[in-house]
Amino acid sequence: MPYLTQPGTQPAVSAGQLRLGVPGYAHPLLAPREWEALPRVGAGVHWAVLNIADGPGERPDPHCLEAAGRLRNAQVRVIGQLDLAGGRRTFGALLSDAHRFRDWYLVDGFYLDRCPVERAALPELRRVVGALRDLLGGGHLVTAHGTHPHPGYAEVADQLVTFSGPWHDYRWSQAPEWTAAYPPERFCHLVHGLPRGHLAQALRVARWQGAGTVWFTDRTAKESRSACWETMPGYWDTLVSQVGTGVSE
Template identity: 65%
Template sequence: MPYLTSVKPGTASTDVRTGFGVPGFAHPLVAPAEWRELTRPGTPLHWVVLNVADGPGVQPDPHCLEAAGRLRNAGVRVLGHVDTAYGLRTFGEVVSDAHRFLDWYQVDGFLLDRCPADRAGLPEVRRTVTTLRVIRDDAHIVLGHGTHPCPGYAEDADQLVTFSGPWSDYRWSQVAEWTADHPPERFCHFVHGVPGPHLEEALRIARWQGAATIYFTDHTGRGGRTDPWEPLPGYWDDIVSRIGTGVSE
């Protein structure tokens, strides 16, 4: 990958730069412009999540297959969205989803969304990650905690999502001290409701807190009724130019 070169947990690269981890756009039929935009040359992408229907769906979707294929042909890492439901889904259900993503869409890894963050959930997540690395060589594994988990999770995944939420919380957020033991490429921040005038401030927070993979959008969840990640941010061109030219560095 041109921006994120680490493929093994705990290994730091010398040329890591801030880039996007896209949590997942709407279906390609609903958001064709969004998916096309991701293949624009020079867009600083670390990876893009494919979420067909709260996971891989029940059968291959030709539109999603085409969108994923275009990204992979452009050298972009595609991750399958697998929901762990904070540990409520069984090991078999999670691994079955992963197998379908591999068989149908040839994904490069997985985002384990709604991942447990407490110490009690660690053994099962560790078991899952170990299995995913067996069924997909060099799988890129991102644990979607959305908050700072206990430090043990960093031993198994390539990246951890240590913040996912609204700008109103992010601007006052604090980083866990243990994250200083790891390079910025290990951490991801997803923030919605970021006003355009505060974009540079949001980028500074990510830099101060040591997160190299980010996704900021001005869209909001509207009280949970809509998914803020599905449309393209209104200031997409602006944030691409800021990150692509190294302004945020």
């Protein structure tokens, strides 16, 4: 294998420093500028989601393998997207996708998209997460709820996406009291439709609510649920500098 960086290894980051969680760029052939920019940020990127075709796809993609390898060599976690469909996908289907991500792309963890939020779904999620940890011998697991779930979910994965939505909702959002018992590294916020002039305010909201990982973009979700995440924001340079990496494009 040409990429030798060990899974899950990252340089230390100062306490309280925000990092970027990249929820999924378009295919490297469609977004080459985006994939090339991330390795230069290095430790400022907490993780980047690899999503070939709503999962790992039907066969290995050499362009995605190359892009993932460059990130791993820059000590950026690459995590494969598994769509839980609100808890409707079967255990077997999820594990099948996970095996392909591991075998084809050497992922460092998984991003469990459309994760359920209710207490009744917790036992099955624990089962899925346990199997994924066994598969990777650890790994970084992110449960993407998009809102605050039942508090029990905070004990399942490494990190929870507790907000995913537009700026006009985020600016008035509030975190429930139970989140104060956990460090910022446990929470991620993804915000689209954020104008450049409100970026500083959004960063303050993230810190007030105790999020350690963020992704802010001025792109909108007009075309599809994932369209807003497929390219870098128009204020990429500013965003990178504001999260404390000191790296510009």
